[in-house]
Amino acid sequence: MTQNLTELESVPPRGRQRPRVTSLAIGGTLVAVLVLAALLAPLLAPFDPNAQLMTARLLPPSSAHWLGTDGFGRDLLSRVIYGARPTLLLVALILVLTIPVGMLIGICAGYLGGWTERVLMRITDIFLSLPNLVIALALVAMLGPGLMNGALALALTSWPPFARQARAETLALRRSDYLAAARMQGINGLRLMFGHILPLCMPGAVVRAALSLGGIILSAAGLGFLGMGVQPPTAEWGSMVAEGSKVIFDQWWVAAAPGGAILFASLAFNLTGDGLRDRLDTRHAN
């Protein structure tokens, strides 16, 4: 039944259409801010994110340190800005890993049909019904923490929505005149699947990607929070919240700042996903 929910997510809400366009605008702006922060981190950050200064430990937010300092006297604003890097890198890695796999499986299932389809979709459903964070935690615990392993672990349970979407769109396309024309020209098999079906499935995949990214960011932050993500001293939002949780009652800003950044990033992608979905309207796929 989970599969029906992923499809339901793609149903654009009725009601007024205007506010939805702005959700794309707001989300897009927030994503742009995030990407810029990650790219221009050395220019934007007022301090070195890893420079420890024991005389400036746990300072409250001030004009010198806008978000205060952490337990090692590192400037939190700089660390929050630099923290956008591992997050976006992880997101990019996961997309590179999941979209091709998901679309390959989805298009093969939809185009070939029969037993191939049944087996492939069965496998997809198995992966879809695995708990994302717990599976990732177990995998990272065995492979060892780190950016690449974290991305692999999260990708393992993130590709099924792409496969389902690609299959649904391929099924809808299979009988189209456009593909019949291509077939009459002698285009078949792989070339038909990847030269003609794939491009038409791309918009759907983009929407699905934007919709899942918010959740992926939260899972990634959860990994970091449990010490299974990017390792210190690299600034990573999840692990920064974990560090701040030790002093939450007295120096709340140490945990509040990076957590706010996680909320910001997740919100940015969720808004973009909602907005894109309404723009591109992937409903015909179902």
Add this chain to the structure above:
Amino acid sequence: MADAAVTRRSARVFWLRGGRLLTGIASLAVTLLGLLAFTFMLSHLSPVDPVLQIAGDHASESTYAQVRRDLGLDQPVLIQFWHYLTHLVHGDLGISRLTSQPVAGDLLRTFPATLELATCAMILGATLGIMLALLAAWKPGSLLDNLARLVSLLGYSVPVFWLGLLGLLLFYAVLHWSAGPGQLDDVWIYTLEPKTGLVLIDSWLSGDTEMFRNAIAHLWLPVVVLALLAMAGITRLLRAALLEESSKEYVTLARAKGASRGHILLLHVFPNVRGTLITVLALSYATLLEGSVLTETVFAWPGVGRYMTNALFASDTPAILGSTLLIGGCFITLNALADALTYLTDPRTR
């Protein structure tokens, strides 16, 4: 498209005759087997050599080989997987390195706490989520609808461990409304007689009202934090389903015949989305069980989630895999249960 629809319909008729619930059980079994294969594979990826763990670092080659043989590690992989399964069936999940106890016993002891937290959160979150979704779908585009969307968007995007920390800061450290982390204050934690493992029921049975109130004071904050999470997901998906259903022609007809919006929503549209509702509820419940890993760590709640986190820090492989199996198994079973319930309550899926 038409072709696919026909295949699907004939397949549906076929499954109906063959007993669809049976196939449901079969597919559940396949999925659980997939999970088992995954944990089995992980136990082989583990950086800790199980032979060295028993034989010690300075074991001679013959001792090493003997221990390896005793553990069955010299057998083919499939045989090893079979052994793994038979051990599991006998409730043998290995010995936790952290607690030096059988993992199965540890999980049985910690699971009630997780169940209690997730169930209370589910009840609260589902009530709020359904109400909010109905209010939103009552007048789409209204202020209330936008508010519901904003709340669910925020709840959907917020990292739960961070929300928990801020909650502790505000309600425990500043306002003193919550009794803070843990299940009970230290005064009671050792006097409580664990009968069911559910602290609310146990403290109620003990007859000590003071203890019962203390249990509630500890419980409410993590419950509210998790409930917000559940509410966001439920509102988001249920609202979409309600709006989708509201665009059908029978709704227009009912409107034309003079039925009020509220009447149609509650008596016609809402019952028709019950399939989605059941699925959404099951999924949220499963997500809450999974989310317990993060929440329990923040609230020092002695459940499976915290057990798993502690095991992660100690690289305690049997305990990590045992918790993964338990949480994953619950997750998969809930999904399958949702399918079965939808099938039983909604004639349209037959």
